[in-house]
Amino acid sequence: MPSPQRITVSCHCGAARQDVQTSALDVSLCHCSTCRHTTGLLCTSYLSLPCSNMSLYFCAVCGCHTFRSQFNTSIPGSYADLAGLDWQVATGVITDSSDDGFSLGLGGHLRVEETQDGGLANWISTEARHGDQDSTPISSPNHDLLPASCQCGNVNFFVTRPNADSALPHSGFSDLIIPFHTGSPDIPNPNDVKWWLRENNKYLAGTCACQSCRLVSGFEIQTWAFVPRCNIFFRTKTDSSVGDQAESSGRGQPAVIPLDFNQLLDGVLQSYESSEGVLREFCPGCGATIFWHDKWRPDLIDVSVGLLRAPEGARADTWLEWCAHRVSFDEDAETGRSGWAKTWARGLIDRLASGVKEAHTPQV
Numbered sequence: 094m095p096s097p098q099r100i101t102v103s104c105h106c107g108a109a110r111q112d113v114q115t116s117a118l119d120v121s122l123c124h125c126s127t128c129r130h131t132t133g134l135l136c137t138s139y140l141s142l143p144c145s146n147m148s149l150y151f152c153a154v155c156g157c158h159t160f161r162s163q164f165n166t167s168i169p170g171s172y173a174d175l176a177g178l179d180w181q182v183a184t185g186v187i188t189d190s191s192d193d194g195f196s197l198g199l200g201g202h203l204r205v206e207e208t209q210d211g212g213l214a215n216w217i218s219t220e221a222r223h224g225d226q227d228s229t230p231i232s233s234p235n236h237d238l239l240p241a242s243c244q245c246g247n248v249n250f251f252v253t254r255p256n257a258d259s260a261l262p263h264s265g266f267s268d269l270i271i272p273f274h275t276g277s278p279d280i281p282n283p284n285d286v287k288w289w290l291r292e293n294n295k296y297l298a299g300t301c302a303c304q305s306c307r308l309v310s311g312f313e314i315q316t317w318a319f320v321p322r323c324n325i326f327f328r329t330k331t332d333s334s335v336g337d338q339a340e341s342s343g344r345g346q347p348a349v350i351p352l353d354f355n356q357l358l359d360g361v362l363q364s365y366e367s368s369e370g371v372l373r374e375f376c377p378g379c380g381a382t383i384f385w386h387d388k389w390r391p392d393l394i395d396v397s398v399g400l401l402r403a404p405e406g407a408r409a410d411t412w413l414e415w416c417a418h419r420v421s422f423d424e425d426a427e428t429g430r431s432g433w434a435k436t437w438a439r440g441l442i443d444r445l446a447s448g449v450k451e452a453h454t455p456q457v
Contacts, residue, residue, distance in 0.1 A: 210406025
C-alpha cells in the first residue's frame with residue numbers, strides 16, 4: 094500500500110480550495126442514473142463505492158461537485174459517528190498532485206445497465222466493467238418531446254424537435270467543429286451555417302474537456318447538446334412573475350414556459366459567470382449543471398445531456414447526433430494540473446477521443 098498522497102483540490106471560483114490526502118489506487122467511472130441526474134454529465138469519477146446512504150457536496154457559488162460522503166456500514170454505530178464516514182473527492186477538482194512516480198489507475202465502469210445504451214462506457218475502454226447495458230434499448234414512444242430534469246426535480250423542462258425557428262439563431266462554430274486554437278477565419282461562421290441542426294431531425298451533441306467545464310462540474314468529461322432556446326420549455330409553477338407566457342390549467346398548477354432566463358421563478362436556476370459574458374446555470378438544490386450560454390449567442394443554448402430522460406438511453410441517440418471527430422478542447426485536459434492527476438486526465442481523454450472515433454467509423 095503506497096503512502097497517502099497529498100493533493101490540492103479547487104472548484105472554479107476557488108471557494109472550495111483546500112489540501113486533502115487520499116490513498117486511492119484507482120478510480121472507476123459511474124454511469125448510474127443518480128450520478129447523471131445530480132451532475133448533468135453522463136458519468137462521474139469517484140472511488141468505486143455503492144450509491145446508497147450517500148451525501149453529495151457542491152460549491153454554492155459555481156455549482157462544482159467536490160466531495161461525497163457515505164456511512165461505512167461495516168463500522169458498528171457509524172450512523173451516529175462521523176468517524177464512520179467514508180469520503181471521496183471528485184477527480185476533476187484535483188489541481189495539484191505529486192510527481193513522485195505514483196500512478197492512478199482507471200478501474201472500470203459501474204452501473205452501466207442504468208444507461209440503457211451504454212452511455213459513455215461504450216467509448217472509454219477499461220479492463221473492468223460492472224453491469225452491462227440492455228441489449229435491446231427501448232425506443233421513444235413520443236418523438237416530439239424529450240423530457241429533462243435534475244435529480245431533485247427542481248429543474249424540469251423538455252426539448253422539442255427542430256422547427257423553422259430553430260434555424261434563426263446565428264452562432265460562430267463550436268470548438269467541437271473548428272478548434273479555437275487554430276485561429277481559423279471560419280470560426281465566426283461568416284456563411285451562417287446552422288451547424289447545430291443535423292439530419293433526421295436531430296441536434297448536435299459532443300464531449301468537452303476544457304478547464305472551465307471541469308472545474309464547474311467537478312469531472313473531466315462534460316457532455317453538451319446544442320439546442321436553440323426556442324426549443325426549450327420549462328415546467329414550473331404559475332406565478333404572477335412569469336408573465337403571460339405561462340400555459341397552465343390554473344394558478345399554482347404546473348405551467349409550460351418558453352425558456353427565458355429573465356422570466357423563471359427565483360430558486361429554479363443558480364447562475365454563475367465563469368468568464369466575462371459567459372453564464373452557466375446549475376440547480377441550487379442538487380448542483381446539477383443545466384446550461385451554458387453567452388451574450389454573443391443568446392438564442393443557442395448548451396444543454397447538459399445527463400439531464401435528458403430519453404427512454405432509449407442516456408445518449409438520447411434518437412435526438413442527438415454525436416460529434417465523432419473531436420473532444421472539444423481536448424488540448425486543455427491537462428491545463429491547470431500537475432503530477433499524476435494531470436497524467437490520469439490526459440489518459441482518460443485520450444481513451445474517450447479514440448473510442449468516439451472508433452464507434453463512429455463505418456465498418457468495412
